[in-house]
Amino acid sequence: MQFFLDNIDLFRDAFLNTLGLTFFAGVLALVLGTVLAGMRVSPIAPLRGLATTYVEIFRNTPLTVVFFFVIFGLPQIDTVLPFFAGAVVAVGTYTAAFVAEAIRSGINSVAPGQAEAARALGLTFSQTLTTVVLPQAFRTVVPPLGSVLIAMAKNTSIAAGFSISEVSSLLARLTNADPNDLLFILLGVVLAYMVITVPAAIALNRIEHRVAILR
């Protein structure tokens, strides 16, 4: 216990970093993922191709490799991001691929009659998508989207290797300082993640029950 009190500041700062990274990367992933999903069902072939390529590449590359390219690869095309922004971009762009897939399968689950009816009313492609299909799709995608975002919160742990002092980085830092307190360090880190993921999972479960629609 004494150990925790001694390092409470470290844990708090690291926790805030994890939280901040999760929030900003989550926003980026949701926005970019929705745009990508829209591109994948659009009538314009190059946009479809671009979105498909993006999703296939980012879905099949380990996040650590994505981090490498964002932090050390972007400077090769003369773009240098601050480290925190780089971490947000790495986690966000990676997760966007999964968000796009979740939304796309949501779009696919909306009954075709809905889109047909919208078109019959004379709505354009973007109107059909934004006012009829996506609102319904979002309900279906709440559970998968939720798991994607929870997984993303855990994935922020990779940023530890790329200069972000988030929760997992305490493992390396405190382990060398106090090898005997290893177990407590680990417990602290595990708890910090559970504070984020467990309430999120419970909330997700509630929402899932509320918005679930039987088809």
Next chain:
Amino acid sequence: MSSLVLFDVPGPKAKRRQLIGTVVGGVLVLALLAVILWRLNGNGQLDPARWAILFDPAAGVPQAFGSALLLTLRIAAVAMVTSTVLGLLLAVGRLSDHRWLRIPVTTVIEFFRAIPLLVVIFALYFVLPGFGVSLSAFAALVGGLTLYNMAVLAEIFRAGILSVDKGQREAAYALGMRKTQVMTLVLLPQAIRRMLPVLIAQLVVLLKDTSLGFIIGVFELLRQARSLVEFFNSRFGDIYTFQLYVGAAVIYIVINIALSQVAKLVEKRTRSSAKAAGAAPPSLATSTIGTGVQRGAEPSF
């Protein structure tokens, strides 16, 4: 719903607009590519001599990547088998009627789903020896991948079992089957089949997750790439860094896309055979699979 439903079969005017969109979109995509290539070239990253190292047996790079790939596949294969088996057992345990079984199993599943895999691997390798259990790096990595993925797979299987039509279970009980028989003979076979695409998607995630071995010094693909970078950096400066990481990334992408293609193939086959057998109303089957694909697969890495 195919994307065709979303927009009309275009008339002449719309066709022209789409053509313009296609051309503009195409030009934009090409321009983006051109800028990236131009800048890479400006930094000397496109020099063929730099890329030749990836294919040069004299430098030892293809051999090193080859053996690292084998190790990666070996780790993934072992972890896939153990986590699938344990995941199945846990899923059945969580659906048990006995509280003494259901509660601990649920706790285990939820615990490992709540913490990052990185932390699990770290704990197995660095903390467990403090309790007299010391694991090799290989065992710690396989163990971590197993613990994490069995929890995720357990939830996938559970969703699969719950998605089997209620009538199936009732019919089985009506035939006088016992609980175990209903589960093993009726529910599980249908659940596994229905969840196969999700299962394979999760295995892609597992394969990518082997890259976490780098924190405990397992020489899988990513650690090998870093090691090569360090070795060549110490002799030639950092002229090969970009190339070696691109090499590793391409290997991951190719392997995972191959696995995903298998998933798609399986999905197609399950769909058509489900229809043929009339096991479930097609609409239900497609909607479960359609949304399910993403539901279970957690993008860990």
Next chain:
Amino acid sequence: MRLPSRPARYAAAVAAFGVVLAGCSSEAGQQAEEQADNTVAVETDVDFEAGTTMAELAEAGTMTVGVKFDQPGFGLLNPSGDPEGFDVQIATIIAANLGIAPEDIEFVESVSANREPFIQNGTVDIVVATYTINDARKQIVDFAGPYYVAGQDIMVAAGNPEGIEGPDDLAGKNVCSVEGSTPAQNIRDNYPEATLTLFDVYSKCADALNNGQVDAVTTDNVILTGLVASNPDGFELVGNPFTEEPYGIGLSLGDTQFRTFINETLEASFEDGSWAQAWDSTAGAITGEDAPEPPTIDDY
């Protein structure tokens, strides 16, 4: 980790001896020089008192050594999967005096966080891994040596644009090191004005300095000289070490006979030139510096 014996290693070893395949070649491939002549005379006639660690190892004919796999000049894995460097040579000299040939040594990667557990659990017989002797560690393991004395120093971009001459100039600067390392802790404790950027390996720090993402990199000077040598046009060493880091050989606590044996072996290698030769063929070959004066053994 244990290195798997792979057919690829054989192939690469052949390739390393200058067989350049026609058609596809790279600068690195063409320059895959022959291994420097690192052979150490292996004692054939060894006799130790029964029951000692030396007798056990000599009897077994093999030993397990923990080294770094990512430290240029000291312990770095080559593409064929074998570590090379000064630490590896020191281990080879000790093994030779136990009658163990270099090919019978099993090298295991030991990173900073697992050096003590490895020794305590008997995973390795000795650790030779840029391992600084200090009092906290002496509570857990025993140290032979030191066989080298390093010091914390600073690396900056060529031309030293920020004018950093020592640790006091780091105030307000963005300085890079490795999370959990002693140099990072030193900066945190004694130079809190500096902004720390912490990666998990030093090669990332070098990349960050190269891209202008940080102003300086700090750690032991021997590690920095390795990084400078990899990019002499981009980096330079400040050359003003501000700590003393005696590198020792870690072994299990209380094995005084084994410690004395290693100390004597090291002293002999200082005398007969094999220590200097080990330096010249590894760390010295990278930095171009001659072997320094051997340190004084600390037989505490």
